[in-house]
Amino acid sequence: MATVKSPWALGSKPMPIPNGSEVVNVLLECPVTAAQTAANDIYFMGELPEDCAFVDAVLAATDLDTAGSPAIVLSFGVLNDGATDIATALQASLNVGQAGVPARITPTLTTLGLKTDGKTRKKLGYKVTTAAGTGAAGTAYLSLSYRALNHGA
Numbered sequence: 065m066a067t068v069k070s071p072w073a074l075g076s077k078p079m080p081i082p083n084g085s086e087v088v089n090v091l092l093e094c095p096v097t098a099a100q101t102a103a104n105d106i107y108f109m110g111e112l113p114e115d116c117a118f119v120d121a122v123l124a125a126t127d128l129d130t131a132g133s134p135a136i137v138l139s140f141g142v143l144n145d146g147a148t149d150i151a152t153a154l155q156a157s158l159n160v161g162q163a164g165v166p167a168r169i170t171p172t173l174t175t176l177g178l179k180t181d182g183k184t185r186k187k188l189g190y191k192v193t194t195a196a197g198t199g200a201a202g203t204a205y206l207s208l209s210y211r212a213l214n215h216g217a
Contacts, residue, residue, distance in 0.1 A: 065104040070094035072110035082212040092206040101199035111185035118178035121169040122207040128161035131197025143187035
């Protein structure tokens with residue numbers, strides 16, 4: 065099992081912080097190798113900043129499985145503290161890595177209530193739940209939208 069970190073997860077690119085009531089959107093990119101398409105691999109995309117509420121996400125990846133019948137399946141969610149597994153699943157059974165087709169997150173009570181406090185960020189990422197038939201190097205994407213908590217619930 066590998067944990068692959070995007071530049072935002074590594075801290076080399078900062079997550080934008082909303083200053084007012086605006087919704088901030090950032091496109092996070094995480095390059096992965098063909099070997100990093102195995103079951104239980106984690107793509108740590110970035111963190112929901114302190115005092116912020118999740119608004120929306122578009123989930124996408126390039127074609128990470130070039131087999132004739134691609135098998136790779138991803139889940140997206142809040143990662144545990146060690147970024148080794150999904151602690152809270154937000155969207156399961158994603159085939160975005162099979163043909164490079166994006167998906168918008170389905171709103172649920174969990175996604176609508178996802179927020180951080182003043183001390184803790186929430187790690188967000190993907191988990192490979194079904195390995196690629198023929199892994200291919202590519203990029204996982206997360207278009208993440210969030211807002212400041214101090215301007216509403």
